[in-house]
Amino acid sequence: xxxxxxxxxxxxxxxxxxxxxxxxxxxxxxxxxxxxxxxxxxxxxxxxxxxxxxxxxxxxxxxxxxxxxxxxxxxxxxxxxxxxxxxxxxxxxxxxxxxxxxxxxxxxxxxxxxxxxxxxxxxxxxxxxxxxxxxxxxxxxxxxxxxxxxxxxxxxxxxxxxxxxxxxxxxxxxxxxxxxxxxxxxxxxxxxxxxxxxxxxxxxxxxxxxxxxxxxxxxxxxxxxxxxxxxxxxxxxxxxxxxxxxxxxxxxxxxxxxxxxxxxxxxxxxxxxxxxxxxxxxxxxxxxxxxxxxxxxxxxxxxxxxxxxxxxxxxxxxxxxxxxxxxxxxxxxxxxxxx
Ligand code: DAH
Numbered sequence: 001x002x003x004x005x006x007x008x009x010x011x012x013x014x015x016x017x018x019x020x021x022x023x024x025x026x027x028x029x030x031x032x033x034x035x036x037x038x039x040x041x042x043x044x045x046x047x048x049x050x051x052x053x054x055x056x057x058x059x060x061x062x063x064x065x066x067x068x069x070x071x072x073x074x075x076x077x078x079x080x081x082x083x084x085x086x087x088x089x090x091x092x093x094x095x096x097x098x099x100x101x102x103x104x105x106x107x108x109x110x111x112x113x114x115x116x117x118x119x120x121x122x123x124x125x126x127x128x129x130x131x132x133x134x135x136x137x138x139x140x141x142x143x144x145x146x147x148x149x150x151x152x153x154x155x156x157x158x159x160x161x162x163x164x165x166x167x168x169x170x171x172x173x174x175x176x177x178x179x180x181x182x183x184x185x186x187x188x189x190x191x192x193x194x195x196x197x198x199x200x201x202x203x204x205x206x207x208x209x210x211x212x213x214x215x216x217x218x219x220x221x222x223x224x225x226x227x228x229x230x231x232x233x234x235x236x237x238x239x240x241x242x243x244x245x246x247x248x249x250x251x252x253x254x255x256x257x258x259x260x261x262x263x264x265x266x267x268x269x270x271x272x273x274x275x276x277x278x279x280x281x282x283x284x285x286x287x288x289x290x291x292x293x294x295x296x297x298x299x300x301x302x303x304x305x306x307x308x309x310x311x312x313x314x315x316x317x318x319x320x321x322x323x324x325x326x327x328x329x330x331x332x333x334x335x336x337x338x339x
Contacts, residue, residue, distance in 0.1 A: 211300030248281025
């Protein structure tokens with residue numbers, strides 16, 4: 001040990017916690033401290049240098065004492081103030097995003113059908129003619145097959161198009177699975193429409209399908225009543241109006257009683273007390289046959305609804321364009337469970 005090395009050490013020492021402070025005390029001020037060695041060496045120092053040497057060692061000792069007392073005082077002060085982190089301070093606000101209103105509605109629809117045993121299945125957005133039209137009993141001259149309604153990607157033998165409805169997923173499920181089948185298929189669909197407040201070239205649907213032995217129109221009606229009451233409230237009523245879809249026979253359009261005016265009549269229900277929410281029907285035997293399911297053994301029902309339409313009724317958003325413009329002022333308003 002020599003004076004220069006220890007002096008350098010004192011220059012650099014940092015005593016930030018009690019452990020470091022104690023180690024420092026033992027090393028420089030304890031009963032076997034390093035300075036003792038230096039004091040003991042005095043006897044070997046030539047007489048004329050003894051005085052200067054002794055002064056240097058004394059100065060070292062004083063500096064060590066000073067460093068120790070200052071560091072100790074500083075540490076006691078921080079302890080008295082508590083930790084540097086004030087744990088009682090209110091936490092900084094964490095900014096969370098909002099869910100898209102269509103995601104909220106889709107999730108709610110899925111949950112309601114999950115409760116009665118429907119599982120989610122999905123299919124591709126780019127579809128062939130078979131799954132989007134032919135297997136669903138669309139005759140070759142049906143207007144939906146027209147360029148004006150459908151976005152075709154390729155024509156000819158391997159005709160591909162953006163699906164115009166989620167009914168295409170019905171076909172895929174029936175081709176892949178044997179009955180009993182209970183499924184819902186949420187997804188995006190595309191139609192060749194001019195964009196306005198009331199129409200868009202893409203929107204979202206949820207398709208439902210139930211195939212088993214002995215499924216009847218009464219089952220369909222009861223399932224949809226359960227759904228409507230779960231979504232719009234227990235006082236909700238439904239009515240079915242005869243309609244036509246190529247893939248169901250008989251087919252119906254489903255209205256729910258207007259929850260905004262308690263069916264008394266308002267602007268939204270155009271003073272009828274009823275709001276149209278979906279199409280449905282008994283799966284046409286031709287569709288079952290196209291998917292290799294024997295219509296003499298099995299029957300089933302299907303339904304399809306627009307997610308934007310339901311969101312429009314629950315959130316009173318009447319301009320369809322708002323859903324895809326990504327305006328955060330619009331999107332920020334929606335929270336889970338607010339509907
Ligand atoms: N696919 C129909 C549409 O796009 C909706 C629909 C109606 C689906 C009746 C069905 C159904 O499954 O049975 O408008």
